[in-house]
Amino acid sequence: MRRLSFQFALLSAVLVVCFTVSQDTVNADLVNVEVKRTVDLTTHIVKISSSVTIENTGKSAEKYFIYAVDDALSDRLSYIGALIKSTGDDDEKLKVAETTIAGQRNAKFYRVEFPKRLDAGAKITVDVETVFANAMKPYPAQITQAEKQFMLFTGNVYYYSPYMTTEQTTTVNCFSSTIESYTKTKPVVTAENSITYGPYEKKSPFSQGEMVIHSENNSPFLTVTDMHRLVEVSHWGNIAVEETFDVRHSxxxxxxxxxxxxxxxxxxxxxxxxxxxxxxxxxxxxxxYRDEIGNISTSNLREMDDQMELELRPRFPLFGGWKTHYYIGYNIPSYQYLYNQGDQYVLKMRFVDHVYDDQVIEHMTLKVILPEGARDIKLITPYTVNRGRNSFHYTYLDTVGRPVIMASKDSLVEQHIQDFEIRYTFPKWMLLQEPLLVVTAFYLLFVIVIVYVRLDFSISKDEASERHMRIAALIEEVQGVQDRRSALYQSYEDAVNKFKSNKNQNAFMTNRKKIDADHKQLTQQMATLLSKLKAENSDAADKAGELQHLDQQVREQINLANQWAEKLVAGKVSKQQYLDTEATIRAKNAGLLQKAEDILASF
Known part of the structure; x- marks a missing residue:
C-alpha cells in the first residue's frame, strides 16, 4: 500500500513538471549562419550578448528556434531576453519561454518565437542577451587589504546551440588589461583588455570547448542577499515605499x-x-536612509531632472565577505502610479527598482498593502514570480484589515526592473469609512462622559456626607445674602448724602423705597435659609440668627440717620447737633458690621 502511494506521488510530480515546462523538438533545417558573441566580464556579473543569423534551409516555414545555455552556466542564469534590432529605437522584443529537449538534461533550453514565420530559404538575425550572477569566482579566494582582486571565469569557447553553426566569433571584454591567463584555442587574438576567439567554422550542434579566463577585476562585487520592498497604497494621494537590504561583498x-x-x-x-x-x-x-545605528549622515541625496540620486556611503568600506544592513524609504504621489475608472483601480509600479549599477539581488520579497475594502485583486507580473499567500495588515482605524499582496523572486538583475500591475475594485464610499469612525468614536466618548458624570455609582448613600454638603451649600448662600445686604447699607448712606446735597425730598423717598424693597427681599431669603439650617440641626443656624438680629439693629440706626437728615434739611436741628448725632450713629453701625464680618468669617 505504501509503495502504491509513493508511485502515485512520483507520477503526480512528473506530471506537474511536464505540464509546467513545455517540450519541443529541434528542427535540423535551421542553421546558424553567423554568430557574433560578446562576453562582458567588466563587472561582477557576466553578460553574454549573441547576435545570431538563422537560416531556414528546410522546405516549410518555422515559428521558433531553440536557444541553449550549457550546463556550466545554466545554474547561474538570471535573465534571458531576445529581440530583433531595427534601424530606429523601436526594437522588437521576442517571446521567450523555457522548454525542454528530449535527451538533453543538463543544459537549459528556451523557445524563442520569431515575429512571424521564417519561410524556407529566409534568414533572420536575432540578438539574445543573457545575464549570469555569481558566474565568476575569486582566485585567489583571499587577498590582503592592499592586493588587487583577480577573478576566474569558466565558459564555453564555442556557441552552444542545438543547430549547426557555420561561422562564429567570440569577443571577451575584461575589466583591465591585466590578464593572468586565458584559453588559447586558435585562432585567438588579444588586444588590451579584450580577447577574440575565432572565427570558427562549421561547428556541430552542442559543441563544447572549455574557456577559462583569469584576469584582474576590481569592480564592486556587491550582492544584495535579501531585499524586502514594501509598498503601501493610500487613496488620499500618497504611496509610501520602504526597502530593506542585506548587502554582502561577494x-x-x-x-x-x-x-x-x-x-x-x-x-x-x-x-x-x-x-x-x-x-x-x-x-x-x-x-x-538608515541602518541599525540610525541615520546614515555620510550619504547624500541629489535632485536631478528625471530622478533622485542617493549616494550611499556605508559607515565602513566593504571588503570581501563583509556585510551591512540598511533601509531607505520615501513617499510618491499616487496619481503617477494609480489609475482608476469608477470603482476599478490599477496600480502600476516597478517590481524591483534600481539599487546600484549592475545590481544582483539573490532574493527579493515584494509586499503591497492595498486600502481596506479592496477586493477582486489580481496581480500581473512581467515575468514569473513566486506568489505568497495573501494576508491582512492592521493599523489605525482599520476594521477588517488591509489586503496584503506578496510575491518573491530569486536572482534579479537590472533587466528585471519592469512594471507589475495590481488590478482591484474599491468602492468610493469606503473613503469615508475612517472619517466616520473618528466622528463616531468622539461622539460615543462624549456620550459616555455625559452619562458617567450624571450617574451615582456608589453602593450605598453616605447620609453624613450628603448632610455636610447641604449645610455647606446653605452657608454659601447665607454668605452671599449677607454680602448683598452689606452693599445695601452703603446704598442707604449714599442716598442720605445725596439728599443732604440736593435737598430733593421726593427723590430721596423714591430711592429709599427701592432700597427698602431690596432689603426686605434679602431679609426674607435669609429667613428661609435660617429655617433650612435649623431643619438640618446645624450650629450655623445660631450664627445665621445672630446675623438677622444684627441686621435689625443696623436697620434701626439707618432709620435714625434718615430722620436726622430730614430734620437737618428742614432746619429743625443745627448742623452741629446733626454732626454729633451722625458720628454716634456711624460708630454704632461700624461696630455692628464688624460683628457681622466676624460671624461670616467663623462659618
Whole structure:
C-alpha cells in the first residue's frame, strides 16, 4: 500500500513538471549562419550578448528556434531576453519561454518565437542577451587589504546551440588589461583588455570547448542577499515605499586584519566598496536612509531632472565577505502610479527598482498593502514570480484589515526592473469609512462622559456626607445674602448724602423705597435659609440668627440717620447737633458690621 502511494506521488510530480515546462523538438533545417558573441566580464556579473543569423534551409516555414545555455552556466542564469534590432529605437522584443529537449538534461533550453514565420530559404538575425550572477569566482579566494582582486571565469569557447553553426566569433571584454591567463584555442587574438576567439567554422550542434579566463577585476562585487520592498497604497494621494537590504561583498575575502590608517594613507583596497548610488523616482519626497545605528549622515541625496540620486556611503568600506544592513524609504504621489475608472483601480509600479549599477539581488520579497475594502485583486507580473499567500495588515482605524499582496523572486538583475500591475475594485464610499469612525468614536466618548458624570455609582448613600454638603451649600448662600445686604447699607448712606446735597425730598423717598424693597427681599431669603439650617440641626443656624438680629439693629440706626437728615434739611436741628448725632450713629453701625464680618468669617 505504501509503495502504491509513493508511485502515485512520483507520477503526480512528473506530471506537474511536464505540464509546467513545455517540450519541443529541434528542427535540423535551421542553421546558424553567423554568430557574433560578446562576453562582458567588466563587472561582477557576466553578460553574454549573441547576435545570431538563422537560416531556414528546410522546405516549410518555422515559428521558433531553440536557444541553449550549457550546463556550466545554466545554474547561474538570471535573465534571458531576445529581440530583433531595427534601424530606429523601436526594437522588437521576442517571446521567450523555457522548454525542454528530449535527451538533453543538463543544459537549459528556451523557445524563442520569431515575429512571424521564417519561410524556407529566409534568414533572420536575432540578438539574445543573457545575464549570469555569481558566474565568476575569486582566485585567489583571499587577498590582503592592499592586493588587487583577480577573478576566474569558466565558459564555453564555442556557441552552444542545438543547430549547426557555420561561422562564429567570440569577443571577451575584461575589466583591465591585466590578464593572468586565458584559453588559447586558435585562432585567438588579444588586444588590451579584450580577447577574440575565432572565427570558427562549421561547428556541430552542442559543441563544447572549455574557456577559462583569469584576469584582474576590481569592480564592486556587491550582492544584495535579501531585499524586502514594501509598498503601501493610500487613496488620499500618497504611496509610501520602504526597502530593506542585506548587502554582502561577494568578492575575494579579506585576509588578515583591516587597518583604517593604511586605508586612508595609501588609498589602497581597490576591491573594496566605499560608496554606491541608488536612483529613486523624480517625485520621491521625505526620503530617509538608515541602518541599525540610525541615520546614515555620510550619504547624500541629489535632485536631478528625471530622478533622485542617493549616494550611499556605508559607515565602513566593504571588503570581501563583509556585510551591512540598511533601509531607505520615501513617499510618491499616487496619481503617477494609480489609475482608476469608477470603482476599478490599477496600480502600476516597478517590481524591483534600481539599487546600484549592475545590481544582483539573490532574493527579493515584494509586499503591497492595498486600502481596506479592496477586493477582486489580481496581480500581473512581467515575468514569473513566486506568489505568497495573501494576508491582512492592521493599523489605525482599520476594521477588517488591509489586503496584503506578496510575491518573491530569486536572482534579479537590472533587466528585471519592469512594471507589475495590481488590478482591484474599491468602492468610493469606503473613503469615508475612517472619517466616520473618528466622528463616531468622539461622539460615543462624549456620550459616555455625559452619562458617567450624571450617574451615582456608589453602593450605598453616605447620609453624613450628603448632610455636610447641604449645610455647606446653605452657608454659601447665607454668605452671599449677607454680602448683598452689606452693599445695601452703603446704598442707604449714599442716598442720605445725596439728599443732604440736593435737598430733593421726593427723590430721596423714591430711592429709599427701592432700597427698602431690596432689603426686605434679602431679609426674607435669609429667613428661609435660617429655617433650612435649623431643619438640618446645624450650629450655623445660631450664627445665621445672630446675623438677622444684627441686621435689625443696623436697620434701626439707618432709620435714625434718615430722620436726622430730614430734620437737618428742614432746619429743625443745627448742623452741629446733626454732626454729633451722625458720628454716634456711624460708630454704632461700624461696630455692628464688624460683628457681622466676624460671624461670616467663623462659618
Amino acid at each position: 568578492g575575494a575575502k579579506l585576509k588578515g586584519s583591516f587597518s583604517r590608517f593604511d586605508y586612508q594613507r595609501h588609498q589602497d583596497g581597490a576591491a573594496s566598496i566605499k560608496t554606491f548610488k541608488t536612483l529613486l523616482p523624480a517625485s520621491a519626497r521625505d526620503v530617509y
